Amino acid sequence: xxxxxxxxxxxxxxxxxxxxxxxxxxxxxxxxxxxxxxxxxxxxxxxxxxxxxxxxxxxxxxxxxxxxxxxxxxxxxxxxxxxxxxxxxxxxxxxxxxxxxxxxxxxxxxxxxxxxxxxxxxxxxxxxxxxxxxxxxxxxxxxxxxxxxxxxxxxxxxxxxxxxxxxxxxxxxxxxxxxxxxxxxxxxxxxxxxxxxxxxxxxxxxxxxxxxxxxx
Numbered sequence: 001x002x003x004x005x006x007x008x009x010x011x012x013x014x015x016x017x018x019x020x021x022x023x024x025x026x027x028x029x030x031x032x033x034x035x036x037x038x039x040x041x042x043x044x045x046x047x048x049x050x051x052x053x054x055x056x057x058x059x060x061x062x063x064x065x066x067x068x069x070x071x072x073x074x075x076x077x078x079x080x081x082x083x084x085x086x087x088x089x090x091x092x093x094x095x096x097x098x099x100x101x102x103x104x105x106x107x108x109x110x111x112x113x114x115x116x117x118x119x120x121x122x123x124x125x126x127x128x129x130x131x132x133x134x135x136x137x138x139x140x141x142x143x144x145x146x147x148x149x150x151x152x153x154x155x156x157x158x159x160x161x162x163x164x165x166x167x168x169x170x171x172x173x174x175x176x177x178x179x180x181x182x183x184x185x186x187x188x189x190x191x192x193x194x195x196x197x198x199x200x201x202x203x204x205x206x207x208x209x210x211x212x213x214x215x216x
Contacts, residue, residue: 022208
């Protein structure tokens with residue numbers, strides 16, 4: 001069913017929308033089935049788990065970090081990932097920049113927005129975003145390419161619209177203010193909310209259980 005699920009979802013979403021296949025707790029065999037169906041981007045929450053899978057799959061696919069990055073995992077993260085979607089502080093940005101400098105790598109990043117201002121969640125608050133960007137753009141080995149948001153945990157995906165709209169507005173205003181040629185990605189929406197997110201402007205979605213089924 002993995003292959004069929006992926007093909008169905010991929011056929012239903014617009015061609016310009018990037019599909020990040022979320023593989024937390026999934027086996028290499030399951031991931032390979034998704035790849036055989038056409039998956040090109042794998043999203044992992046944890047560096048250690050990603051490293052084990054990367055050892056088997058290598059550069060068959062692009063690797064995106066979609067979970068919070070701990071500083072003691074930065075060296076491995078820089079080695080594995082092609083994009084980090086969860087840049088959530090200037091301290092972390094500086095640490096990634098320092099490690100990338102050592103290996104002469106430019107790391108594409110998305111800025112994680114805490115669009116609902118939830119105290120228990122990571123991410124840049126909307127009112128702090130422009131100041132964050134001004135400082136992040138001074139770092140030469142990270143490349144901001146857009147924003148990502150999780151949104152609050154709500155039962156009805158329709159209730160996420162205001163948060164997706166707010167994040168889209170931040171994304172669009174940043175494009176005008178900072179005039180970055182590579183400012184391209186608005187990553188919003190998961191298995192239960194990706195349709196709403198796309199309607200609100202997302203061009204990157206992160207889907208796991210709708211492809212693999214519910215986790216054990």
